[in-house]
Amino acid sequence: MYKPIRKSFFDVPVLELAENLVGQYIVHEQTEGLLVARIVETEAYHGPEDRAAHSFSNRPTKRTEIMFGAAGSVYTYQMHTHTLMNVVAGPIGTPHAVLIRAAEPVEGFEQMKENRGNKLKMTDWTNGPGKLSKALDVTMDYYGQHWTDKPLFIAEGPETVEIMKGPRVGIGNSEEAVYYPWRFFEKDNSYVSKYRA
DNA sequence: TCGTAGATTTTCT
DNA sequence: GAAAATCTACGAC
Numbered sequence: 001m002y003k004p005i006r007k008s009f010f011d012v013p014v015l016e017l018a019e020n021l022v023g024q025y026i027v028h029e030q031t032e033g034l035l036v037a038r039i040v041e042t043e044a045y046h047g048p049e050d051r052a053a054h055s056f057s058n059r060p061t062k063r064t065e066i067m068f069g070a071a072g073s074v075y076t077y078q079m080h081t082h083t084l085m086n087v088v089a090g091p092i093g094t095p096h097a098v099l100i101r102a103a104e105p106v107e108g109f110e111q112m113k114e115n116r117g118n119k120l121k122m123t124d125w126t127n128g129p130g131k132l133s134k135a136l137d138v139t140m141d142y143y144g145q146h147w148t149d150k151p152l153f154i155a156e157g158p159e160t161v162e163i164m165k166g167p168r169v170g171i172g173n174s175e176e177a178v179y180y181p182w183r184f185f186e187k188d189n190s191y192v193s194k195y196r197a
Numbered sequence: 198t199c200g201t202a203g204a205t206t207t208t209c210t
Numbered sequence: 211g212a213a214a215a216t217c218t219a220c221g222a223c
Contacts, residue, residue: 052215077214077215081216082216128217129215130216
């Protein structure tokens with residue numbers, strides 16, 4: 001059985017949290033059954049010092065205000081037609097967050113397959129931020145909830161994994177920030193999104 | 198298999 | 211009106 005992780009798990013610097021999140025489980029309880037995926041890829045967003053973050057040199061807005069909230073809050077964000085999942089980090093008032101980029105399906109295969117479409121390869125279900133939230137059926141409804149609250153929570157994974165790090169992906173013209181090695185992913189896992197530096 | 202362009206919606210200027 | 215922490219289709223090799 002899956003249990004929400006201890007709250008103090010989120011009470012660390014954002015870079016540390018991003019690294020610690022790799023290997024943990026995302027659990028989504030639904031009436032149809034359990035959806036579980038193991039996180040294999042994350043990216044840290046370092047608020048005011050990070051040109052790529054939504055919160056860079058901006059006051060809180062409707063979109064980003066939850067980033068200034070308590071560590072462990074759920075920050076969902078819509079990009080084009082897709083939803084992205086984030087974990088808020090840092091104490092209240094510091095806009096840090098970790099983007100969950102990819103995960104490996106653990107339970108609820110039938111449900112995920114249905115959410116993503118029957119014809120796709122299994123590795124295409126969750127190997128990207130937008131795909132992942134669609135496979136797990138995560139929507140803006142969870143904006144502002146906490147990652148230890150059901151039905152959507154993070155559970156501690158049983159295994160320790162080998163973690164690699166590298167430059168982030170998909171942030172375009174953010175000048176020097178593009179090269180910060182703030183992306184963490186599990187070594188040799190085929191569910192890590194295919195983009196490489 | 199790889200690279201490029203278009204999609205489509207919310208938020209901000 | 212423009213841009214965005216992306217995905218998918220489609221044409222070239």
